[in-house]
Amino acid sequence: MRFAARFAPSPTGHLHRGHAFSALTAFDAARAAGGRFVLRIEDIDATRSRPEFEAAILEDLAWLGLAWEQPVRRQSEHLADYHQAIDALRDRGLVYRCFRTRKELDIGRAPHEPARPFAGGPLAPAEEAARLARGEAFAWRLSLDAARRALGGFDRLGFVEEGAGPDGETGQVRARPETAGDIVLARKDVGVAYHLAVVLDDALQGITHVIRGQDLFEAAHIQRLLQALLDLPTPTYRHHRLLVGPDGKRYAKRDRAQTLRELRAAGVTPAQLRAEMGLLGALDSKRLAPVRRPRPSTGSG
Ligand code: GLU
Numbered sequence: 001m002r003f004a005a006r007f008a009p010s011p012t013g014h015l016h017r018g019h020a021f022s023a024l025t026a027f028d029a030a031r032a033a034g035g036r037f038v039l040r041i042e043d044i045d046a047t048r049s050r051p052e053f054e055a056a057i058l059e060d061l062a063w064l065g066l067a068w069e070q071p072v073r074r075q076s077e078h079l080a081d082y083h084q085a086i087d088a089l090r091d092r093g094l095v096y097r098c099f100r101t102r103k104e105l106d107i108g109r110a111p112h113e114p115a116r117p118f119a120g121g122p123l124a125p126a127e128e129a130a131r132l133a134r135g136e137a138f139a140w141r142l143s144l145d146a147a148r149r150a151l152g153g154f155d156r157l158g159f160v161e162e163g164a165g166p167d168g169e170t171g172q173v174r175a176r177p178e179t180a181g182d183i184v185l186a187r188k189d190v191g192v193a194y195h196l197a198v199v200l201d202d203a204l205q206g207i208t209h210v211i212r213g214q215d216l217f218e219a220a221h222i223q224r225l226l227q228a229l230l231d232l233p234t235p236t237y238r239h240h241r242l243l244v245g246p247d248g249k250r251y252a253k254r255d256r257a258q259t260l261r262e263l264r265a266a267g268v269t270p271a272q273l274r275a276e277m278g279l280l281g282a283l284d285s286k287r288l289a290p291v292r293r294p295r296p297s298t299g300s301g
Helices: 017-032 051-064 075-091 125-133 144-151 194-204 214-230 260-265 270-277 282-287
Strands: 004-007 036-041 095-098 139-142 158-161 171-174 184-186 209-213 236-240
Touching: 004 017, 004 209, 017 036, 017 051, 017 209, 017 236, 017 260, 017 270, 036 051, 036 075, 051 260, 051 270, 075 095, 075 139, 075 184, 075 194, 075 214, 139 144, 139 214, 144 214, 158 214, 184 194, 194 214, 209 214, 214 236
Parallel strands: 004 036, 158 236, 209 236
Antiparallel strands: 095 139, 139 184, 158 171
């Protein structure tokens, strides 16, 4: 399959240096491989996503010198597909209803923040029926126990890491989905949660290499499990180091990291940003212009 990488921002704020590093790293890798570069807007959370942030993202990425395939996939336009996948998992007894509160469900948590493991399991049928009758909202959780039974254990679940996890994990990595507990696949308010949408879209878009920050390394363990359950191909992972600011902390939207538009307004150029990040200069990266015809596959990747 032709090399394909993606950048998948959530339009919940403006892009900062950390995003630029991820986007450029994925883009450069796609170019170097003569492959595809895909931009995906992860806007399933309608309460936090805003069209003006999406417009700003497109503008910032174009300013950085990136070009991507059209049309851009917007997750909010494909909710029915995600629901279909959840229905299929439900029909196989792999998910259960959870009536916990918003806080207990970790709603509003960014994908890179660690989930609190949850393993409450389904409610007793009578209590569940009573709550449903009262019209109480619920989320769908993936049952790790049921998943383990369906796959005959997690021992053979692995993925290839071409970058490194936060503890230096690299090469053939064994997936540890159990550390996250019974994750939420569909939420009361949004109807679908991050991990499910990501694995479905990565497969649908033919993503061969998931190139993203190390802060999402734990997500790969959960996503690997979902790929196995949904019979989807497993991409190669390339988690990259995180850029840190002058205070030694990683750039984060929530900490009001200086945005790309602020940098641009201050006269910073994309070439300067690349140099500061230790990425190839714009000229060098032009020399890596896409090879129209990919070399015949050697069977790897
Ligand atoms: N949408 C996620 C974020 O903005 C990234 C998802 C991914 O790269 O897998 O943090």
